[in-house]
Amino acid sequence: MSTNTELESNQAVLDRVTSRRHRQHVEQAIVAWLLRVAALISILTTIGIVIILVAQSAGFFAEVSPWDFLTGTEWTPLLKPQQFGVLSLVGGTLLVAAIAGIVSLTLGLGAAIFLSEYAPEKLRRVLKPILEVLAGIPTVVYGYFALTFITPILQDVFGSDRVIVFNALSAGLVMGLMIMPMVSTLSEDAMVAVPRSLRDAAYALGATRFEVATKVVIPAALSGIVASFILAVSRAVGETMIVKIAAGATPNLTLNPLESIQAMTAYIVQVSLGETPQGSLEYKTIFAVGLLLFAMTLVMNIVGRWVISRFRQQYN
Amino acid sequence: MSSSKISPRDRRRSHSIRVWRDRIFVFGFILAIVIGILGLAALLFDVLVDGLPFLNWNFLNSYASRKPLESGILAPLAGTIWIVGLTALLTIPIGVGTAIYLEEFAQKNRFNRLIELNIANLAGVPSVIYGLLGLAVFVQFLFNGSRNVTAGALTMTLLVLPIVVIASQEAIKAVPSSYRDAAFAMGANRWQVVKTVVLPQALPGMMSGIILALSRAIGESAPILIISSLVWVTFVPVSPDSKFTVLPLQIFTWISQPQHDFRGIAAAAIIVLLIVLLSMNGIAIWIRSKYQVRPDQ
Structure with missing residues (x-):
């Protein structure tokens, strides 16, 4: 074999390698471009949500003043005379969310303290997944449970003349059960992150486990617990099916949980299921209510995550 | 100091009060968990008692009817399969792609931090808002008023995308950087390293995230309620532009009926829905525990 052909074949190999390199480079450039497009979809989603809600609400607020909308207490957009005081829907939403918040904080925090401070590892590994099943059950099932199981019990306890079939208490209790794993998981994460040395110091001073939990661990993990609570309540505010099925369709600004109410989400669903003509003022109300709901949950989520990020800085 | 004046007897009493307080509160904490578990048990019991008498082959294989005893879930079952299939087709490439971009390709600059923050925020947007988005963008704008199964799947895709992205990011972060370094050292480019x-x-971590996201898509009703709106569907969707209903929506429709027997078939449909979802959750947990062996570091 002459040196010449050897050189040629070397050149051929080099060409092949270079062209493969080039192909790989092109492939990578195309893939990187596709991945960037995928990542942009999330930004487009947010922009889409804001534009749709604002554009459709703009037509509504051209006819109804935002002040009347935000301060009025009568909500009768589908009846004459029409009134657009959203406070009665907001009140219904907050009443249910408050009940759910109390239930989930009591149960979730208790469960988190037990799992983090008392339970042996084996028991913890059994209990946690069972509680988390609660978070995976569809909300329509919780709605069924509230209507067919909890409401009859409430009627037995308080008397069926005082408890309306569709009431805020039943929806709130069941929603509290639904968001309990959220509070317990996030709170427990915060408690587990409290350094062992803080607990040991308290035990060395003769503290009981209850005192360690309430005077050392909870104060140290407080921001995580608060954040879990805010995020869970935000979830309750945005929840639809439980309030649609179990809490009623009567806009009602009340503090009595045994009465029928209408939540913001339930109103949106009610109108979109009805015969309301597209483009009418009644139809636009669901976007105005949606915009307010979006703003409320966004603020809660941002505050919740801000509290968590502050908490992480403390120990890392 | 006042503490020096406490007699030994007082101190013993105070100690026993503290010990008893500890015991009583342990009981309270256990009670919190027990109430949670009892709530779950009561829910399952309620659904099983109401629904089991109505659950049979006919129920799975007939359409909804005005007569509860002749009703079945064929149409919503097929609709659910359509929605999950299309949603998976769209969500997996977009969600995994976004995660790969953020973890492997993107520089840590302000714009990419904005994308991450945005995804976290999208995860907290109420599902009913996604319904409004889908109604305005997909149904009215893209499909000219047609409430079809593609519009439903597109909406579901946007709804569950943050779940897939966040789970995939976690899975990618868990791959030790020494693995990447080894591949880079052998001359691989970034895409080859990723691939x-x-x-x-x-993959296992991503799979369990994807399965959880799809089970969310199966159980979610509010956005579909706004997109589909149709309540009595008595046909199986045959193409991506067919009208449709899904299991949770059919359940909601039956719960809203006044006749008592409709409650029973609603419960029977809930049993089917829960079996599907719990087995999907089980598979996700199984994949995570079986394949996600932590590499030695």
Whole structure:
């Protein structure tokens, strides 16, 4: 074999390698471009949500003043005379969310303290997944449970003349059960992150486990617990099916949980299921209510995550 | 100091009060968990008692009817399969792609931090808002008023995308950087490293995130309620532009009926829905525990 052909074949190999390199480079450039497009979809989603809600609400607020909308207490957009005081829907939403918040904080925090401070590892590994099943059950099932199981019990306890079939208490209790794993998981994460040395110091001073939990661990993990609570309540505010099925369709600004109410989400669903003509003022109300709901949950989520990020800085 | 004046007897009494307080509160904490578990048990019991008498082959294989005893879930079952299939087709490439971009390709600059923050925020947007988005963008704008199964799947895709992205990011982060370094040292470019090293390692974690996201898509009703709106569907969707209903929506429709027997078939449909979802959750947990062996570091 002459040196010449050897050189040629070397050149051929080099060409092949270079062209493969080039192909790989092109492939990578195309893939990187596709991945960037995928990542942009999330930004487009947010922009889409804001534009749709604002554009459709703009037509509504051209006819109804935002002040009347935000301060009025009568909500009768589908009846004459029409009134657009959203406070009665907001009140219904907050009443249910408050009940759910109390239930989930009591149960979730208790469960988190037990799992983090008392339970042996084996028991913890059994209990946690069972509680988390609660978070995976569809909300329509919780709605069924509230209507067919909890409401009859409430009627037995308080008397069926005082408890309306569709009431805020039943929806709130069941929603509290639904968001309990959220509070317990996030709170427990915060408690587990409290350094062992803080607990040991308290035990060395003769503290009981209850005192360690309430005077050392909870104060140290407080921001995580608060954040879990805010995020869970935000979830309750945005929840639809439980309030649609179990809490009623009567806009009602009340503090009595045994009465029928209408939540913001339930109103949106009610109108979109009805015969309301597209483009009418009644139809636009669901976007105005949606915009307010979006703003409320966004603020809660941002505050919740801000509290968590502050908490992480403390120990890392 | 006042503490020096406490007699030994007082101190013993105070000690026993503290010990008893500890015991009583342990009981309270256990009670919190027990109430949670009892709530779950009561829910399952309620659904099983109401629904089991109505659950049979006919129920799975007939359409909804005005007569509860002749009703079945064929149409919503098929609709659910359509929605999950299309949603998976769209969500997996977009969600995994976004995660790969953020973890492997993107520089840590302000714009990419904005994308991450935005995804976290999208995860907290109420599902009913996605319904409004889908109604305005997909049904009215893209499909000219047609409430079809593609519009439903597109909406579901946007709804569950943050779940897939966040789970995939976690899975990618868990791949040790030494693996990447080894591949880079052998001359691989970034995409080759991702394709041949990162993705195979991260796959189990991504799979469990994807399954959880799809089970969310199966159980979610509010956005579909706004998109589909149709309540009595008595046909199986045959193409991506068919009208449709899904299981949770059919359940909601039956719960809203006044006749008592409709409650029973609603409960029977809930049993089917829960079996599907719990087995999907089980598979996700199984994948995570079986394949996600932590590499030695």
